[in-house]
Amino acid sequence: MRVKGSPYIFDQKAFSERIKRLRLKYDLKQHEIAKAIKKTRAAYGGCENGNFIPGLEMLMGIGDFYKKKGETISMDYLFGYSDNPEGVIIRSDQSEEIQAMKEKINTYEELIDTQKQLIKFLKESTKR
Numbered sequence: 001m002r003v004k005g006s007p008y009i010f011d012q013k014a015f016s017e018r019i020k021r022l023r024l025k026y027d028l029k030q031h032e033i034a035k036a037i038k039k040t041r042a043a044y045g046g047c048e049n050g051n052f053i054p055g056l057e058m059l060m061g062i063g064d065f066y067k068k069k070g071e072t073i074s075m076d077y078l079f080g081y082s083d084n085p086e087g088v089i090i091r092s093d094q095s096e097e098i099q100a101m102k103e104k105i106n107t108y109e110e111l112i113d114t115q116k117q118l119i120k121f122l123k124e125s126t127k128r
Contacts, residue, residue: 014080022033022066023048024075037061 023033034044039058046052054062059075066073076082 010053012050012053015054015078018078018080019062022050033062033065036065079110080115089103100117 002118023030028093030045030048031041034041036046037058038061043052043054047054047058059078063073063075067107072086074084074086077085
């Protein structure tokens with residue numbers, strides 16, 4: 001589902017299933033989570049049933065609630081963008097690749113600066 005005014009797609013089904021799975025993992029009732037995040041049971045239940053798209057405040061409340069329980073839950077996971085609850089994890093064997101990419105970006109930026117200086121020099125030379 002595309003959220004109105006946003007280029008992003010919100011996977012309502014994944015979100016609903018994942019928050020329900022988390023709640024059941026801790027053997028909690030909807031009203032217990034709703035109370036903890038200062039929302040009505042109907043609002044929280046609507047998220048779990050797929051009838052309501054949560055706002056930022058509710059999302060933050062859900063995240064904080066589970067963080068206090070020792071869970072690491074990323075928004076990417078809740079939104080269905082990732083199947084990893086902890087979000088993007090960079091493996092140690094990827095760190096060299098990332099460093100190489102950073103160096104290429106720095107080299108490219110230096111090239112652009114050099115080209116700008118050369119263009120400036122040429123423009124000034126032709127004015128004389």
